[in-house]
Amino acid sequence: MTFFWSSWITILSFACWLGILAVLLMVLKYKPEVEEDGTTGHEYDGIREYDKPLPKWWLVIFFGSIVWAVAYWIFFPAMFPKHWDGIATVEVDGETVPWTSHNELNSELESNNKVFTDNFEKSILVKADATDAAQTLSELSELQNTLKRSDNPPADLQSKIDEKITDLAPAIEKLAQNPNALKVGSRLFLQNCAVCHGSNAKGATGYPNLTDNDWLYGGEAANLLTTLHKGRVGGMPAWRDQIGEEGVRAASEYVLSLSDNNGHKNNGELDKTLVAQGESIYDANCALCHGKDGKGMISTGAPNLTDNIWLYGGERETVRDTLRYGRAGVMPEWETKLGNERIMLVVSYVYSLSDRSAATKNGANVKAAASMPKTAESVPVVSSN
Numbered sequence: 001m002t003f004f005w006s007s008w009i010t011i012l013s014f015a016c017w018l019g020i021l022a023v024l025l026m027v028l029k030y031k032p033e034v035e036e037d038g039t040t041g042h043e044y045d046g047i048r049e050y051d052k053p054l055p056k057w058w059l060v061i062f063f064g065s066i067v068w069a070v071a072y073w074i075f076f077p078a079m080f081p082k083h084w085d086g087i088a089t090v091e092v093d094g095e096t097v098p099w100t101s102h103n104e105l106n107s108e109l110e111s112n113n114k115v116f117t118d119n120f121e122k123s124i125l126v127k128a129d130a131t132d133a134a135q136t137l138s139e140l141s142e143l144q145n146t147l148k149r150s151d152n153p154p155a156d157l158q159s160k161i162d163e164k165i166t167d168l169a170p171a172i173e174k175l176a177q178n179p180n181a182l183k184v185g186s187r188l189f190l191q192n193c194a195v196c197h198g199s200n201a202k203g204a205t206g207y208p209n210l211t212d213n214d215w216l217y218g219g220e221a222a223n224l225l226t227t228l229h230k231g232r233v234g235g236m237p238a239w240r241d242q243i244g245e246e247g248v249r250a251a252s253e254y255v256l257s258l259s260d261n262n263g264h265k266n267n268g269e270l271d272k273t274l275v276a277q278g279e280s281i282y283d284a285n286c287a288l289c290h291g292k293d294g295k296g297m298i299s300t301g302a303p304n305l306t307d308n309i310w311l312y313g314g315e316r317e318t319v320r321d322t323l324r325y326g327r328a329g330v331m332p333e334w335e336t337k338l339g340n341e342r343i344m345l346v347v348s349y350v351y352s353l354s355d356r357s358a359a360t361k362n363g364a365n366v367k368a369a370a371s372m373p374k375t376a377e378s379v380p381v382v383s384s385n
């Protein structure tokens with residue numbers, strides 16, 4: 001609020017308060033002349049006016065509200081809010097801060113969250129026989145708070161946090177068997193994830209299907225935890241400047257051959273010459289991220305190109321566009337939005353969606369994915385324009 005408006009409101013409220021006080025005092029002082037029969041002699045349509053004192057209860061309330069207003073001005077930043085914080089305080093993040101509606105909200109969110117966390121431990125972790133996680137969770141949140149508070153955090157703090165996050169993996173496997181945890185997890189999924197991944201988690205173009213056991217970043221509990229805590233950015237470089245339009249066409253043809261051009265009738269027959277040219281382009285430029293055999297790598301987030309599951313589409317022209325312009329799908333981080341406990345619940349739900357028996361399909365390597373780089377910058381980008 002600007003100084004002008006803050007003064008405007010302050011002066012108006014103060015003038016109003018003074019006015020009310022003055023009217024009341026005036027009325028109390030006013031003593032009309034009373035006639036013998038006890039009336040003032042005024043008569044309106046047969047109704048005669050007496051001079052009776054104001055009821056006590058009414059006066060108490062009236063004076064009470066005048067005093068209340070003064071107390072309010074002292075406690076809260078109501079008068080000249082830019083200059084007077086008021087003496088009321090709330091607790092936020094373990095610190096006592098002046099009252100503001102914003103600080104009060106934060107303080108209430110914190111205490112609600114505390115209730116949620118306690119319930120999570122008592123009724124979910126205990127029932128799922130995963131009480132070990134409570135200790136890990138409290139160590140994790142302590143490390144996170146240290147990181148939040150320090151301007152110059154120790155170099156290994158982040159990696160300690162990452163380790164604690166993946167230490168929660170065994171609990172996820174247990175929670176994924178617990179109907180109560182899954183119920184809360186599915187609700188969290190609908191509220192936060194369904195906009196992008198669909199309410200049935202089957203995804204859409206650019207948004208991966210989470211039920212098919214084909215994982216960009218790995219489908220083990222530790223991989224999923226890391227994905228949710230830190231977010232992911234897909235880094236598929238643009239190739240047109242590097243290998244030219246001819247190169248794009250050849251490499252695309254080779255990509256299509258990797259999945260036997262399976263199921264995309266619109267593509268027609270593949271051009272054998274282009275496939276052969278594309279193979280050497282692939283080996284030189286693409287194998288680095290997608291693997292020599294084209295099966296993808298969870299350490300780079302590069303998809304498996306040999307199955308018939310497409311993130312952006314397996315039509316010839318779509319694949320060419322992917323190569324020409326690159327792709328950069330963004331999975332947001334959820335640590336700051338959901339917190340550690342809710343992430344565990346939603347991850348358990350996602351974990352429960354896919355058929356575990358086929359989990360090793362994409363060479364799921366838990367250790368590699370746990371230390372996954374977070375952004376596209378940290379994967380070996382050959383060209384990115």
Ligand code: HEC
Pocket residue numbers: 189192193194195196197206207208210214215216217218219224227228232233234235301328329330331332334346347350
């Ligand atoms: C703004 C859209 C958006 C929202 C909201 C979102 N995601 Fe994602 N998510 C993505 C995108 C895009 C990717 C793929 C990233 C890439 O291309 O590298 C992804 C990837 C993932 C992956 C990795 C899939 C794999 O194959 O490895 C998981 C798991 C996941 N999301 C779960 C969730 C969950 C759980 C939520 C809700 C808490 C959520 N996502 C909310 C867009 C979103």
Ligand code: HEC
Pocket residue numbers: 216233234235236237239251252255281282285286287288289290300301302303305309310311312313314319322323327328329330379380381382
């Ligand atoms: C720096 C690592 C990297 C290199 C090098 C790379 N890719 Fe990719 N590629 C990715 C990533 C990561 C994705 C997923 C993008 C996303 O999630 O948004 C991807 C996606 C794709 C897709 C989309 C697959 C789908 O399911 O829709 C195709 C096709 C593809 N790459 C082909 C290639 C070809 C051909 C080359 C070489 C000319 C190449 N890539 C080089 C990392 C790479």
